[in-house]
Amino acid sequence: MNTELLGIIATYALTLVIAIPLGKYLAKVFAGEKVWTDFLKPLESGIFKLSGINPKEEMNWKQHMKALLTINLVWLVYGFFVLIYQDKLPLNPDGNPGMTPDLSFNTVISFVVNCDLQHYSGESGVTYLTQHVVMMFLMFVSCATGIASAVVFFKAFRDKTTVKLGNFWDFFVKSITRLLLPLSLVVALILAFNGTPTSYEAKDQFISVQGDTVNVSRGPAAGMIAIKHLGTNGGGWFGVNSAHPLENPNYLTNSVELIAQVIIPIAMVIAFGIFIRRRKLAWIIFGVMTIGMFLLLIPTVSSELGGNPALAKMGISQTTGAMEGKEVRFGPAISGYWSTVTTIISTGSVNNMHDSTMPLTGTWQLLGMMINSFYGGCGVGILNYFIYLIIAVFISGLMVGRTPEFLGHKVEAREVKIAALITLLSPFLILAGTAIASYVFTSHGAADWAVQPQNWLNNPGFHGFSEMLYEVTSSNANNGSGFEGLGDNNIFWNVLTGFVLLIGRFLPIIGPVAIAGLLGAKKYIPESAGTLKTDTLTFGLMTFAVIIVLNALSYFPALALGPLAEYFTMLK
Amino acid sequence: MVLLCVIYPLIVAFAGGFSKGNGGGEKITKNGKVVGYALLGQSFTQAEYFWGRPSAVGYNAAGSAGSNKGPSNPDYLQQVSDRIDTLLKYNPSLKKADIPADMVTASGSGLDPNISEQGAIIQIKRIAAYRKLDEKTVAELVVKNTQGPLFGLFGPSSVNVLKLNLALDELKK
Numbered sequence A: 001m002n003t004e005l006l007g008i009i010a011t012y013a014l015t016l017v018i019a020i021p022l023g024k025y026l027a028k029v030f031a032g033e034k035v036w037t038d039f040l041k042p043l044e045s046g047i048f049k050l051s052g053i054n055p056k057e058e059m060n061w062k063q064h065m066k067a068l069l070t071i072n073l074v075w076l077v078y079g080f081f082v083l084i085y086q087d088k089l090p091l092n093p094d095g096n097p098g099m100t101p102d103l104s105f106n107t108v109i110s111f112v113v114n115c116d117l118q119h120y121s122g123e124s125g126v127t128y129l130t131q132h133v134v135m136m137f138l139m140f141v142s143c144a145t146g147i148a149s150a151v152v153f154f155k156a157f158r159d160k161t162t163v164k165l166g167n168f169w170d171f172f173v174k175s176i177t178r179l180l181l182p183l184s185l186v187v188a189l190i191l192a193f194n195g196t197p198t199s200y201e202a203k204d205q206f207i208s209v210q211g212d213t214v215n216v217s218r219g220p221a222a223g224m225i226a227i228k229h230l231g232t233n234g235g236g237w238f239g240v241n242s243a244h245p246l247e248n249p250n251y252l253t254n255s256v257e258l259i260a261q262v263i264i265p266i267a268m269v270i271a272f273g274i275f276i277r278r279r280k281l282a283w284i285i286f287g288v289m290t291i292g293m294f295l296l297l298i299p300t301v302s303s304e305l306g307g308n309p310a311l312a313k314m315g316i317s318q319t320t321g322a323m324e325g326k327e328v329r330f331g332p333a334i335s336g337y338w339s340t341v342t343t344i345i346s347t348g349s350v351n352n353m354h355d356s357t358m359p360l361t362g363t364w365q366l367l368g369m370m371i372n373s374f375y376g377g378c379g380v381g382i383l384n385y386f387i388y389l390i391i392a393v394f395i396s397g398l399m400v401g402r403t404p405e406f407l408g409h410k411v412e413a414r415e416v417k418i419a420a421l422i423t424l425l426s427p428f429l430i431l432a433g434t435a436i437a438s439y440v441f442t443s444h445g446a447a448d449w450a451v452q453p454q455n456w457l458n459n460p461g462f463h464g465f466s467e468m469l470y471e472v473t474s475s476n477a478n479n480g481s482g483f484e485g486l487g488d489n490n491i492f493w494n495v496l497t498g499f500v501l502l503i504g505r506f507l508p509i510i511g512p513v514a515i516a517g518l519l520g521a522k523k524y525i526p527e528s529a530g531t532l533k534t535d536t537l538t539f540g541l542m543t544f545a546v547i548i549v550l551n552a553l554s555y556f557p558a559l560a561l562g563p564l565a566e567y568f569t570m571l572k
Numbered sequence B: 001m002v003l004l005c006v007i008y009p010l011i012v013a014f015a016g017g018f019s020k021g022n023g024g025g026e027k028i029t030k031n032g033k034v035v036g037y038a039l040l041g042q043s044f045t046q047a048e049y050f051w052g053r054p055s056a057v058g059y060n061a062a063g064s065a066g067s068n069k070g071p072s073n074p075d076y077l078q079q080v081s082d083r084i085d086t087l088l089k090y091n092p093s094l095k096k097a098d099i100p101a102d103m104v105t106a107s108g109s110g111l112d113p114n115i116s117e118q119g120a121i122i123q124i125k126r127i128a129a130y131r132k133l134d135e136k137t138v139a140e141l142v143v144k145n146t147q148g149p150l151f152g153l154f155g156p157s158s159v160n161v162l163k164l165n166l167a168l169d170e171l172k173k
Helices: A002-031 A036-051 A061-084 A101-112 A128-158 A168-192 A222-230 A251-275 A279-306 A309-313 A331-344 A359-371 A380-400 A413-443 A461-476 A491-521 A537-571 B002-016 B074-090 B117-121 B124-131 B135-144 B161-172
Strands: A204-207 A213-216 B027-030 B033-037 B158-160
Touching (some): A002 A128, A002 A168, A002 A251, A002 A331, A061 A128, A061 A168, A101 A128, A128 A251, A128 A380, A168 A222, A204 B033, A222 A251, A251 A279, A251 A331, A279 A359, A279 A380, A331 A359, A413 A491, A461 A491, B117 B135, B158 B161
Antiparallel strands (some): A204 A213, B027 B033
C-alpha cells in the first residue's frame, strides 16, 4: 500500500516540476517574447496567410468573443453533419453506422465545448475518420479556445488601462503550435511505445487459449489519447476510456496521462502571474487551488483504500481496497487520485468506473465538478476562479467599508452583476436539470424513447438519483465523466445535456472576459493605504471561504439526497 | 486542420510502427498461432487455468465496459456473494478471509489482464491438484510472473493472467 501512496506523491511532484517552467514559457509565448520554439513562426504565418488573417490586428473584448463564437458555431455545424454521415465516409473499416441526429447534436456540442461527454461507445459508435476529423480536431481547438480566452483575460490586466487585448487568432494558433501539438506528440509517443495502438488496421480476431473467438477493437488511438489529457478533454478512444488496457497500458502510462492533464491548468496560473507581473497573486491563487485539491483528494483516497463496507460484511479480504470498476494494474489509491484530478479540472477521462466508487468518493467527485476551479480546465479554470475572486473582492470590500478594487480597477455594479449571474448559473442548470430528469423518471417512465425513462438507472435508490445528478453536473462543468450506468443515449438526455453543455461553457467564458475587458478599460488607480490587497494570505483565505460557502449553499441539499444518503444507509 | 488531422496522426502512426506489435497492439503467440493480446484479459473458466477477474462484458474486446454497479446495489451484492461461493466451491480449502476483493469484483474495462498476487496465490492449490503438479512449482511460477511496483517504488504489484497460464501450459510438456 505504501508504494501506492508513493506513486501519487511522485506523480504530483513531477507534475509541478513540469508545470512551473511551462507556465514561464507560456507567459513569454503570449507576451511575444523570444522563446526557443520560434522556429515554428513560418508555420504560423503560413496558416495566417492561408486564412487571410492579420494576427497583429488588436481586438477589444467584444471582438474577441465574436470571433470565438463564430468559429465555434462553424465547428458545431461541420461536426454535426460529419457524424451523421460517417457511415458513408471513408476510413470506416469496422462498418460502424452513422449517428442519430440527437446523438450527433449531443456529441458535437460536447466535443466543441471541451466536455467530451460520450453517449456513444468508441468501439462501435464512431469511425476512424470521425475520431480524427471530429473528435481529435475538436479536442485541439476547444482547448485552444479556452487558452486563448484566458490570455485575453490576462491581457486586460497587463497594462494599466487598455481596450486593446491582442488578437484572438494569434493566441489561438499559438496555443496549438507552441503548446498542444508538441506536447501531444511527446505523450503520444510514450503511449505508443507502451502498447497503445497507432495503426489504421481494422478489428482483429483471435482464438483464445480456451478456444473462444474474440474480436478486438483497436485503431490509431495514441494521438487522440495524448490530446485528450493535455487539453483536459477526456473523450476516450474506447468506451471505457483510460480504464481500457490498450488506452492506458500500465502504471507508467497512467502517471503520464495524469501528469498531462494537470500541467496546462497549473501552468496557466503561473503564466498569469508572470504575464501581469504579479507573481505573488498567482502563487496565492495556486495555493488556494492546491489546498482545495488536497481537501478533496485525501478523503477520496482514504475512502477507496478503505474498501466497500458491504463487501467487508461478507468476510472477504479488502487489503487492496475497493476494486469494483477498478483495474489491478493501477489499484485503488492512484485511481482515487485520478478521479479527484479528473473532476476538479474538467478532463472527465476515467481510469476506473465512477459509478462503482464509494458513496463519499462520489460526493467529492461531484463537489470537484461543482466548484470546477481547483485548477480547472485548460484556460477556463482560471476564468472560473476569477468569478469567485470578484465575488470575494466585492464581499470583503463591503465588510471593511472600502471601494472594491481589483488590480487597480474599480469593481462596480455592472461587473458584480455579471459575476453574480455566472455564479448563479451553475446551480440553476445543475439543479433544474436534475429536477426535470427526476420528474420525467418518476412521472413519464414509459415514454417511447430509445431508453425508456424507467430503465434509465442502473442502480436503485439514492445511487440512482446520484447517477442523474452526476450527469447534469458533469455537463455543466464541461467535465464529461459520468456515472455510466445511466442509460443516456436517448433524445431526452442528448438534448438536455446538449443545452446544459452549451450554456455551461460559453457564458462562463464570456462573463469573466467581459468583466476583465470592462475593468481593463477603466482608469487605473495606483495602490494606496486604502487599497484592498488581493495578493495576501488573508485574501486567499477569503476567496477560499467564498468558494466553499457558495458551493455548500447551492449544492448541499442535492448531495444530501444522493451520495450522502447512500453513505449513511450503508453504515447501518 | 490538415496539420491536426492528417500530419500529426501520421507522424504518430509512423513512429508507433516501431513499437512492439508494430502499432497494432502486442500479440502473444503459442505454437505460431495468436492466442491473445498481452494487454487484454481473456476469459479463463476451466479449473486447470488461473482465473482472471469477473468481467461485466465477458471479456468482449470489441465492447469494453464496467458493471457500473453502485456500492450499495442489492443485486450487485448478491452477485459478489455468488462469486465468493463459486470460488469456495472450486477451491475447497480456501478461507473466505483470504479472498482478495479483485477476484470477486468486475474490473473497470471488463478486460483487466491482471489479478493481484493474492488472487493468484489462492488458486495455486486447485491448479496443482488438477494438473498433478507440485504446489511449490506452481507457486514459483506465480512469483516469476508477478510484476512488482513500477521501479520497485510506485503502485501495486500484479499478475498477468494470460502470461501465467501460458507459462503453466509450457510446464506440462
